[in-house]
Amino acid sequence: MRTATVTINPQAMTHNLMQVKKRAPSAKVLAMVKANAYGHGIAAVLPALEQADGIGVASFTEAFEARRLGWDKAVGLVEGVFSASEWQQAIDNGCSCVIHHAPQLQWALDCVPIPNSPTRTVWLKYNTGMNRLGFDEQGVISAAKLLYDAGYQLILTTHFANADDCDHSLTSMQIQRFNEVLTILHRDVDKNIKASLCNSAGIINYPDSHCDWVRPGIMLYGSSPVTDQSASELNLQAVMDFSAQIMAFQTVKQGEAIGYGSRWVADKDTRTALVSVGYGDGYPRVVNDEAYVQVIDSAKQKRYTCSVIGRVAMDMLVIDVSRTPIALALDSKVILWGATLPVDDVAQHAGTISYELLCRLSNRPLRVIT
Template sequence: MRPLVATIDLSAIIHNYAVAKRCAPGRQAFAVVKANAYGHGVREVVTALHEVAEGFAVASLEEAAEVRALHSEARILLLEGCFAAAEYQFAAQLGLDVVLHNARQAQELLAATLSRPLNAWVKLDSGMHRLGFSAVALREWHGRLHGAPQVAELSVLSHFACADERGSEVTEQQLEAFLDVLDLDFAQRSLANSAAILTIPAAHMDWLRPGIMLYGATPCADLTVAELGLRPAMSLTAQLIACREVDVGDALGYGGTWRASRPSRIGTVSCGYADGYPRHAPNGTPVIVRGQRVALVGRVSMDMLMVDLTDLPDAVEGDAVELWGAQLPVDEVAQAAGTIGYELLSKVTARVPRRYRSS
């Protein structure tokens, strides 16, 4: 069996959900489990949170159906809503909460014949300009949707663009825009993503939407996981599958992008970009071998990468290698590679076996 595994600590996810709840006492929370729970395994994560989470948030009807099969009672929020008129009947059968972010979705809901009314969330474009109604349009649609036979509860939500940047003027403006529509009669309100849960109490409202924080990566540009009291959930672990000596001037890997400036000892690791490790990770990206940091060297290949073991002479073939996890935060690897922890976690591919533990 190829020596590469993503070990998921489910107790860390439960802990991180509890952190979100402690930040906003009395509020309810949709645990965001889209994209296979950010690569951690939606079945296992929903099962782990079954007794504690009031709701779950997903991106598609397919994801919603999978969650509903695992939890018959929790509220399930369809974050982008329905993409076709016929989907509303399926959403009603599943008992979903659906987001409405444009006039077409709202019109199709009002035209639908449903087995039961849906909880509908109108989305305000408070300043991110990705999805949602303007404040004027939201007021108009509130009047048309409120009390409609297809609508059980009418609620409102929005999404922050810059909540990860503490003190952002954009965030303040978005919060003000959201508060400006709360004179309307809404059953529930939701605004806080992970960053806002942790740093913006005024945004907590009725329902929280913890996403990346559940999985133990930071949503804040200037705060680490440890500072936020979160626990990493995934450790991506491989092995040294070869060790070799190279001479001064020897080039490594595809394109020969790294050359030895000293007599060097190079280890080959059983992980590559087909497993989800970023191909664009540069020389010097940290990797853990025998509890010590070593540097990635050369281009990441499809199935392998290489590290400089020159300053770790005791390392041998068969030693464990942590690509990220408890000893090396995924956010640090992401920063070195010019991306974010969200992308690295969600891109761990299906060929990497997941193993689960509860402590």
């Protein structure tokens, strides 16, 4: 049978959550599980997040799935709702919502949940410089007053545009703008208004801005969210191992090419192996000449680094095994990314980010939870 496999290690996610809590010991944690838990599978990761204070999702489909799986803590809709009827759904299902523009504000004012409803807590989005979602300064102050008068508990929130780069000037400006408005709200509206600034990168690079809630995403899954430190340097563990097996061997003669486009040409007779995985499974089609995999020789208990050569196809890719033993087994395991081959490295070779690789995995690989 075809052997592309995604193996999920929930213990690694629990470890990563503990790294978040260690870095932000005074803050509550809203763990991001949107996009099917960044491609890992929400059912696989929820048990590992037991010590989080809530989860963040992007849609009701994700919220309903979390509730169906038994999650009974806070569920936050990080884009809010898209209609008045969805606002009622949020109330009925005990979801808290981001409010980031005037229609959402009006729906909240038109239909106020009963006291102690989770939907009575709203995440009021302030656009401090990301320029996607959120009210401007005057708009957020006005919205806060209206929501408070209607009986809502408020968490002022924003989103960093460049927190992965600790030297970027915009982040300092965003923090300053946020703190200025928070001071006004504490003075003029309610001193108990809570605050949330930091995503994964912010948790690491801006420890003085952890506030009341942090919102980790990619670091929970074992990928580095910052530009100057690797996942291992941050003591993060990969939650996902993506692997396949060698399905055939081939010797390519000097001067012959491999695969679509014939973009790789052998400069000498080269022993190659075909691996049962391709972009149809989620491995990136476009990787540079530095891309590599790890082949495990189970007989000798050794691991070999092998270059990816030729163009990745839908169902297979080719690797150079000329430096591995001739007796390498036909079904040798091939690590595409995971604990010993960071997904961040693969993303760099593909000219993208780990988020995209993890989220766009297809349903074709076998899924295993350790």
